[in-house]
Amino acid sequence: MPIRVLDEKTIARIAAGEVIERPASVVKELVENALDAGATQITVEVRDGGVAFIRVIDNAGGIASAEAELAFQRHATSKLTRIDDLERLTTLGFRGEALPSIAAVADVEMVTAADGSAGGALLALKDGVIITRTSQARSRGTTITVKSLFRSVPARLKFLKSTATENSHIAAVVTRYALAFPEVKFVLLSEGRTVLQTTGTGRLLDVVIAVYGAEIAQKMVAITAAAAGWQAGAPADISVTGMVSSPVLSRAGRDALHFFVNRRAIDSRLLTYAVEEAYTGLLMQGRHPLAVINITLPPALVDVNVHPAKSEVKFRDERVVFAVVQKAVRGTLVTLAPIPRIEEVGRSYTGTRPSPPIGRATWSSAPAPTNDSVASVPEAVQSPLSVSLPALRVLGQVAGNYIVAEGPDGVYVIDQHAAHERILYEKVKREKESAHIEVQGLLEAATLEVTPAQDMALRECCRELQTFGFTLEPFGERSYLVRTVPAVLSRGDWSTALREMLDCPSQAQAERDDSICKTIACHGAVRAGKTLSDEEMRALVRQLEQTENPFTCPHGRPTLIHLSKRQMEREFGRV
Ligand code: ADP
Ligand code: MG
Numbered sequence: 001m002p003i004r005v006l007d008e009k010t011i012a013r014i015a016a017g018e019v020i021e022r023p024a025s026v027v028k029e030l031v032e033n034a035l036d037a038g039a040t041q042i043t044v045e046v047r048d049g050g051v052a053f054i055r056v057i058d059n060a061g062g063i064a065s066a067e068a069e070l071a072f073q074r075h076a077t078s079k080l081t082r083i084d085d086l087e088r089l090t091t092l093g094f095r096g097e098a099l100p101s102i103a104a105v106a107d108v109e110m111v112t113a114a115d116g117s118a119g120g121a122l123l124a125l126k127d128g129v130i131i132t133r134t135s136q137a138r139s140r141g142t143t144i145t146v147k148s149l150f151r152s153v154p155a156r157l158k159f160l161k162s163t164a165t166e167n168s169h170i171a172a173v174v175t176r177y178a179l180a181f182p183e184v185k186f187v188l189l190s191e192g193r194t195v196l197q198t199t200g201t202g203r204l205l206d207v208v209i210a211v212y213g214a215e216i217a218q219k220m221v222a223i224t225a226a227a228a229g230w231q232a233g234a235p236a237d238i239s240v241t242g243m244v245s246s247p248v249l250s251r252a253g254r255d256a257l258h259f260f261v262n263r264r265a266i267d268s269r270l271l272t273y274a275v276e277e278a279y280t281g282l283l284m285q286g287r288h289p290l291a292v293i294n295i296t297l298p299p300a301l302v303d304v305n306v307h308p309a310k311s312e313v314k315f316r317d318e319r320v321v322f323a324v325v326q327k328a329v330r331g332t333l334v335t336l337a338p339i340p341r342i343e344e345v346g347r348s349y350t351g352t353r354p355s356p357p358i359g360r361a362t363w364s365s366a367p368a369p370t371n372d373s374v375a376s377v378p379e380a381v382q383s384p385l386s387v388s389l390p391a392l393r394v395l396g397q398v399a400g401n402y403i404v405a406e407g408p409d410g411v412y413v414i415d416q417h418a419a420h421e422r423i424l425y426e427k428v429k430r431e432k433e434s435a436h437i438e439v440q441g442l443l444e445a446a447t448l449e450v451t452p453a454q455d456m457a458l459r460e461c462c463r464e465l466q467t468f469g470f471t472l473e474p475f476g477e478r479s480y481l482v483r484t485v486p487a488v489l490s491r492g493d494w495s496t497a498l499r500e501m502l503d504c505p506s507q508a509q510a511e512r513d514d515s516i517c518k519t520i521a522c523h524g525a526v527r528a529g530k531t532l533s534d535e536e537m538r539a540l541v542r543q544l545e546q547t548e549n550p551f552t553c554p555h556g557r558p559t560l561i562h563l564s565k566r567q568m569e570r571e572f573g574r575v
Contacts, residue, residue, distance in 0.1 A: 016101035018308040023050025024169035029098035034058035049166030062114035112142040141558035176265040240328040250287035281449030389550040416555035425521035425554040439469035440490035454502040488524040497523035
């Protein structure tokens with residue numbers, strides 16, 4: 001065949017094929033346009049799997065009458081003028097290809113009324129050519145009706161699946177955008193039935209209820225602010241919000257994994273992997289979580305122009321995005337759905353005893369300071385070793401978190417978790433230095449499932465962990481039997497502590513030992529919120545008094561605040 005230039009209609013249909021693959025693609029493009037225009041209400045109606053009829057109605061700003069025709073011209077867009085604009089793009093569309101592509105493969109009718117315009121415009125196109133143009137009344141917004149999709153492209157028509165399958169693709173598109181835009185009211189009518197209706201309240205949970213039902217929604221947890229702490233170290237301008245399923249919930253497929261980058265629905269193997277990684281050890285093999293993951297990052301850090309349907313993106317730094325998502329999800333799961341603990345532990349079965357406290361500054365007999373020299377904690381924190389804690393008389397517990405005590409110079413409020421962390425940290429450190437770690441045998445060996453990365457770390461540091469009291473044996477693929485744990489952790493969350501140690505990158509030996517001591521102390525320490533008996537509080541305060549540095553926890557946060565007599569007098573206007 002000789003080389004020939006294709007006629008325009010053929011060119012348009014070929015180009016349209018890239019963007020409009022099936023009825024759901026039409027729905028996607030029209031919904032994106034409505035969202036870009038600022039709709040708060042979007043109704044989608046389809047018949048015959050979308051092949052016979054698709055209608056999308058929005059209440060957005062509409063198109064000015066004079067521009068209505070332009071909207072159907074290829075590469076005509078109001079969203080971008082220069083290629084550099086892509087770096088600042090906040091809209092879902094940007095190529096000006098959707099409307100002309102749809103018009104190239106279907107009959108299209110558009111009725112649109114712009115803000116402040118007198119009436120609306122009606123435009124009808126067949127084979128990409130305008131056949132009717134008149135005015136028509138309409139309230140603010142746009143209605144686009146698409147009929148006889150692919151009638152002019154029989155090859156494409158043949159490739160479509162059953163009506164039910166096409167309808168389910170359409171429902172998936174609407175569902176995704178409903179999840180991405182909880183503030184928009186979506187209605188999807190399929191073959192005359194309402195199959196999805198969201199409330200537009202702006203709460204993701206409400207959309208999750210509309211999509212998956214209340215029972216499932218109940219088992220979804222929001223990615224928490226606490227988990228945001230897990231994002232530490234990540235660039236401040238990348239954030240992750242959304243909801244993930246608690247480990248009690250799972251699905252056989254990955255259809256309930258939804259990813260949005262700057263509110264654009266995308267497919268991403270990278271992000272799928274990041275989320276599934278976070279569930280390692282929490283779900284049975286072959287099961288998948290539900291997740292709505294919203295990633296917000298500066299448009300310049302993501303290229304949206306890599307796929308004809310705009311359903312894939314390229315991140316400038318994939319590793320960072322992967323890590324941020326993985327940690328946010330893992331952090332949420334760890335905080336809200338703690339890994340089941342082994343509550344029953346037997347008596348310590350190895351004979352090692354903690355070494356007695358080694359020499360340190362005397363404390364209780366130290367003359368109680370009578371002036372302001374230890375009055376304020378910040379001062380004390382600055383030079384913690386210069387002063388020791390006076391003997392304190394416990395008065396009670398406040399808010400399930402704080403022990404209130406009286407000292408020779410006023411009142412002390414002690415953070416029970418931070419204080420206990422300090423006590424355990426020094427204890428573990430002492431025991432480690434003297435190679436006498438007190439260990440606790442588990443009544444029944446417990447299994448620990450780890451991620452591939454943790455597995456590698458564990459292979460390297462198994463012996464080292466043993467010197468801290470963890471006895472682990474390989475037990476199948478990425479699974480270990482835990483036989484003993486440091487005694488300090490026996491009532492704490494040792495599995496989380498272990499995972500945390502395995503997650504922290506290798507450091508110099510001394511630093512590493514120290515950070516292991518901190519992790520053990522943190523997870524062994526009494527939790528904030530736990531009610532303590534008077535006896536327990538007294539014991540905790542006594543032990544705190546005996547530490548080398550009673551004023552801060554191992555992470556440097558204060559363990560107590562002090563309100564001196566003088567401060568009280570000042571506050572009450574007595575001096
Ligand atoms: P793109 O979205 O890439 O700009 P489209 O072909 O999808 O290209 O749409 C062309 C233009 O038509 C848009 O840039 C927008 O200005 C206008 N438009 C399309 N749909 C709507 C709508 N529902 N409401 C308001 N304006 C719209
Ligand atoms: Mg568009």
